[in-house]
Amino acid sequence: MYKILTKKNIAPETFYMEIEAPKVAKSAKPGHFIMVKADEQAERIPLTVCDVDTKKGSVTIIFKAVGASTELLAGFDEGDSYLDFAGPLGNETELLSEDLEDLKTKKIMFIAGGIGAAPVHPQIKWLYENGIKPDVILGARSKDNLILLSEIEKMADNFYTVTDDGSYGRKALVTEVLEDLIVKEKKHYDLVITIGPLLMMKFVCLVTKKHDVKTIVSLNTLMVCGMGMCGACRATINNETKFTCVDGPEFDGHQVDFDEILNRQSIYKDEEKEKLYQFAHSEQEFKNRRK
Amino acid sequence: MLSLNRIPVREQNPDLRKHNFEEVCFGYNEEEAVKEAARCLNCKKPMCVSGCPVSIDIPRFIKHVKNSEFEKAAQVIAESSSLPGVCGRVCPQESQCEGKCILGKKGEAVAIGKLERFVADWSREHNIDLSKKSPFNGKTVAVIGSGPSGLSCAGDLAKMGYGVTVYEDLHEIGGVLVYGIPEFRLPKEKVVKPEIDNLKKLGVKIETNIIIGKTITVDDLFDKEGFSAIFIGSGAGSPRFMNITGENLNGVFSANEFLTRVNLMKAYKKEYDTPVHVGKKVAVIGGGNVAIDAARTAIRLGSEAFLVYRRSKDELPARAEEVHHAEEEGLNFRLLSNPIEIISDDKFWVKGLKCLKMELGEPDESGRRRPVPIKDSEFIIDVDSVIISIGTSPNPLITSSTKGLEKNSKGCIVTDGEDGRTSRKGIFAGGDAVTGAATVILAMSAGRKAAKAIDEYIQNN
Numbered sequence: 001m002y003k004i005l006t007k008k009n010i011a012p013e014t015f016y017m018e019i020e021a022p023k024v025a026k027s028a029k030p031g032h033f034i035m036v037k038a039d040e041q042a043e044r045i046p047l048t049v050c051d052v053d054t055k056k057g058s059v060t061i062i063f064k065a066v067g068a069s070t071e072l073l074a075g076f077d078e079g080d081s082y083l084d085f086a087g088p089l090g091n092e093t094e095l096l097s098e099d100l101e102d103l104k105t106k107k108i109m110f111i112a113g114g115i116g117a118a119p120v121h122p123q124i125k126w127l128y129e130n131g132i133k134p135d136v137i138l139g140a141r142s143k144d145n146l147i148l149l150s151e152i153e154k155m156a157d158n159f160y161t162v163t164d165d166g167s168y169g170r171k172a173l174v175t176e177v178l179e180d181l182i183v184k185e186k187k188h189y190d191l192v193i194t195i196g197p198l199l200m201m202k203f204v205c206l207v208t209k210k211h212d213v214k215t216i217v218s219l220n221t222l223m224v225c226g227m228g229m230c231g232a233c234r235a236t237i238n239n240e241t242k243f244t245c246v247d248g249p250e251f252d253g254h255q256v257d258f259d260e261i262l263n264r265q266s267i268y269k270d271e272e273k274e275k276l277y278q279f280a281h282s283e284q285e286f287k288n289r290r291k
Numbered sequence: 292m293l294s295l296n297r298i299p300v301r302e303q304n305p306d307l308r309k310h311n312f313e314e315v316c317f318g319y320n321e322e323e324a325v326k327e328a329a330r331c332l333n334c335k336k337p338m339c340v341s342g343c344p345v346s347i348d349i350p351r352f353i354k355h356v357k358n359s360e361f362e363k364a365a366q367v368i369a370e371s372s373s374l375p376g377v378c379g380r381v382c383p384q385e386s387q388c389e390g391k392c393i394l395g396k397k398g399e400a401v402a403i404g405k406l407e408r409f410v411a412d413w414s415r416e417h418n419i420d421l422s423k424k425s426p427f428n429g430k431t432v433a434v435i436g437s438g439p440s441g442l443s444c445a446g447d448l449a450k451m452g453y454g455v456t457v458y459e460d461l462h463e464i465g466g467v468l469v470y471g472i473p474e475f476r477l478p479k480e481k482v483v484k485p486e487i488d489n490l491k492k493l494g495v496k497i498e499t500n501i502i503i504g505k506t507i508t509v510d511d512l513f514d515k516e517g518f519s520a521i522f523i524g525s526g527a528g529s530p531r532f533m534n535i536t537g538e539n540l541n542g543v544f545s546a547n548e549f550l551t552r553v554n555l556m557k558a559y560k561k562e563y564d565t566p567v568h569v570g571k572k573v574a575v576i577g578g579g580n581v582a583i584d585a586a587r588t589a590i591r592l593g594s595e596a597f598l599v600y601r602r603s604k605d606e607l608p609a610r611a612e613e614v615h616h617a618e619e620e621g622l623n624f625r626l627l628s629n630p631i632e633i634i635s636d637d638k639f640w641v642k643g644l645k646c647l648k649m650e651l652g653e654p655d656e657s658g659r660r661r662p663v664p665i666k667d668s669e670f671i672i673d674v675d676s677v678i679i680s681i682g683t684s685p686n687p688l689i690t691s692s693t694k695g696l697e698k699n700s701k702g703c704i705v706t707d708g709e710d711g712r713t714s715r716k717g718i719f720a721g722g723d724a725v726t727g728a729a730t731v732i733l734a735m736s737a738g739r740k741a742a743k744a745i746d747e748y749i750q751n752n
């Protein structure tokens with residue numbers, strides 16, 4: 001059992017949780033994810049490791065309740081425990097394998113959308129701790145949905161925020177800011193790292209491709225096992241089939257077939273809706289499972 | 292007068308069972324088992340034993356059954372096998388023990404598998420304790436993977452007095468026995484779980500959700516956790532695909548994904564959350580046990596299933612009994628057919644499977660006649676899902692994170708001889724991780740041999 005040490009509701013439907021998982025905390029690096037299964041009947045869900053505290057033996061996850069399984073996770077409270085919590089999985093971020101002195105000479109840009117701020121946070125933190133301040137564009141639907149704002153702002157060199165409704169920062173898309181920086185302000189970037197909704201990553205990649213800037217994306221495909229034994233997470237990268245969980249989740253964004261992944265995310269659309277409906281209509285049963 | 296026919300085994304009616312996940316075969320009761328046992332000639336030179344990979348003393352255990360001495364029969368089997376309830380159900384008996392039985396020459400072989408299963412079920416139902424445990428000897432061994440190889444290695448070591456910890460990356464114990472082989476062939480609560488409970492009774496520690504190579508490395512198991520030796524029984528769980536057009540369309544799944552959703556995640560039960568999608572018509576590509584299991588599972592979920600295999604029926608690698616059961620359940624065989632493309636509708640979902648007709652040519656390296664395509668023979672099977680079941684390879688997580696652990700070009704761990712010694716001192720391996728996808732009985736036997744070798748290794752170091 002994996003105990004929930006801290007739970008915070010940091011934005012609408014968005015939760016910050018610190019989970020007691022000492023073995024995962026000991027080995028997790030930026031870029032890794034875990035598979036969590038709330039209770040006996042639950043699905044296995046992939047979530048990024050956002051932070052670790054090795055002294056406490058805890059792992060931080062931040063997630064948005066978008067469907068039945070994340071709703072279920074969100075229903076658990078401080079002091080409750082999740083049944084299964086396996087990790088760390090996937091490869092650590094590519095940054096970690098690069099030469100630090102080399103990295104220091106490079107201009108790096110992070111672009112995060114919505115909940116994507118959570119998975120970029122550990123990478124930005126790692127750079128910051130090694131004396132590197134990247135530029136960051138943070139985007140969300142509205143002011144309420146901008147998470148980790150102050151934490152990321154203090155570690156960024158140039159920091160830009162956008163919202164769809166203009167309630168905070170510029171009313172624009174992250175791609176518009178990026179275009180402006182590159183075209184109007186003639187800024188040069190050696191590397192862009194972008195994490196967020198698939199469509200956002202796809203359009204960021206179209207911009208960076210045009211300007212020939214290397215771009216890394218982190219793919220959030222469907223997953224069942226998270227460790228290379230089912231193939232549910234497969235994606236086409238440079239015309240080759242890869243398993244996102246063991247070959248990724250980071251890939252060269254210019255080689256990713258985004259449309260295929262977008263299609264594949266809808267495979268269980270009907271079943272997912274049905275489950276959410278079930279949850280909504282058997283409130284008691286759902287409550288019984290939150291323990 | 293000796294009967295040429297075996298005592299028939301009672302089974303669930305095909306029209307009923309294709310709508311449920313209950314076990315297909317009911318097995319023998321005492322009376323039936325005793326009668327069937329009486330058919331055995333108790334041969335002086337029993338050919339059946341030479342067909343069993345672990346050389347169970349078949350005539351001796353069957354003689355006890357004939358005399359209604361079921362506990363004694365169980366003791367005989369326990370000398371050679373630690374998973375009789377499983378092997379009696381899933382061994383390919385027709386090509387092993389029963390394939391060699393002398394009675395098979397004139398009539399039907401003795402139903403060795405069914406008798407073994409009877410003895411195992413009887414001794415479980417009567418709580419027969421076959422384990423003799425020695426006191427803790429102060430040494431500890433780590434076992435990676437909880438499939439048949441890991442479980443049997445752990446069990447034997449625990450009986451010898453070792454402190455054993457089994458590490459499993461999934462959230463359930465049992466390997467393919469829980470995530471792959473379906474409930475209707477191998478009941479989990481009734482048959483698999485008691486085996487695991489026995490291990491726990493022996494004092495084996497079990498840690499789930501630990502991915503060796505990720506959560507802890509093999510070297511840490513030695514250096515930080517202080518184990519004296521390690522057994523790797525991590526299986527061959529990584530699914531292969533065909534590299535044909537359309538393989539990533541919606542509605543195309545590996546057999547592993549499909550079976551994992553249904554078996555491990557229990558998607559066939561309404562109260563479980565994991566979804567499974569099987570269309571109205573599904574094509575399963577392959578001809579082994581995995582393919583047949585996937586097809587029969589699809590039938591139970593309400594789909595019309597087609598088995599697409601490139602050779603003919605005689606070459607199907609699946610157990611004969613399963614092929615027969617699948618036929619009874621209405622599986623459509625599309626033999627001598629090789630898939631070349633999966634066709635998409637305008638919404639990125641599967642609409643059909645394009646195949647070529649094949650004919651059998653000269654034998655290949657495997658001794659089976661090689662399928663060769665017939666010119667201009669393309670045809671389309673009208674399906675809305677495709678399950679790919681053309682084999683699996685070992686997962687590279689352990690070999691890629693362990694320095695000096697030799698593997699071959701197929702990704703299998705290389706061992707020296709029968710006892711599972713690897714290129715690294717103190718590390719042993721066995722089962723599918725070494726041989727590539729094989730059988731439960733071979734994995735179990737590899738685990739037991741390695742346990743012996745590990746004992747010798749620790750005593751001499």
Ligand SMILES: Cc1cc2nc3c(=O)[nH]c(=O)nc-3n(C[C@H](O)[C@H](O)[C@H](O)COP(=O)(O)OP(=O)(O)OC[C@H]3O[C@@H](n4cnc5c(N)ncnc54)[C@H](O)[C@@H]3O)c2cc1C
Binds near residue numbers: 048
């Ligand atoms: C490596 C990896 C890391 C991830 N890290 C995080 C994280 O740190 N925080 C977080 O909130 N989420 C993260 N996700 C996404 C998260 O796993 C999904 O949101 C979750 O599985 C949805 O499950 P559900 O049953 O609640 O929703 P579902 O009912 O499955 O889906 C509800 C809606 O969300 C969409 N959806 C489903 N799966 C995904 C997905 N994988 N990505 C995006 N949208 C999806 C569906 O299309 C649907 O519209 C990550 C995914 C991966 C693969």
Ligand SMILES: Cc1cc2nc3c(=O)[nH]c(=O)nc-3n(C[C@H](O)[C@H](O)[C@H](O)COP(=O)(O)OP(=O)(O)OC[C@H]3O[C@@H](n4cnc5c(N)ncnc54)[C@H](O)[C@@H]3O)c2cc1C
Binds near residue numbers: 580724
């Ligand atoms: C659907 C299906 C049907 C089959 N039918 C039959 C049949 O009828 N008869 C028969 O004899 N055989 C059958 N087989 C084959 C048989 O099940 C296997 O040969 C056997 O299970 C191999 O045992 P194993 O112990 O080597 O590995 P597995 O059973 O594969 O167990 C390995 C375990 O190790 C775990 N693991 C892997 N990597 C790690 C890691 N890094 N850290 C921790 N744990 C790890 C895995 O999750 C798994 O639980 C079938 C297989 C399948 C898939």
Ligand code: SF4
Binds near residue numbers: 732
């Ligand atoms: S273990 Fe398998 S091969 Fe050996 S006797 Fe039993 S069923 Fe036959």
Ligand code: SF4
Binds near residue numbers: 337394
């Ligand atoms: S070969 Fe057949 S008849 Fe002879 S001992 Fe074995 S099972 Fe009995």
Ligand code: FES
Binds near residue numbers: 223233234
């Ligand atoms: S999620 Fe199972 S292989 Fe990637």
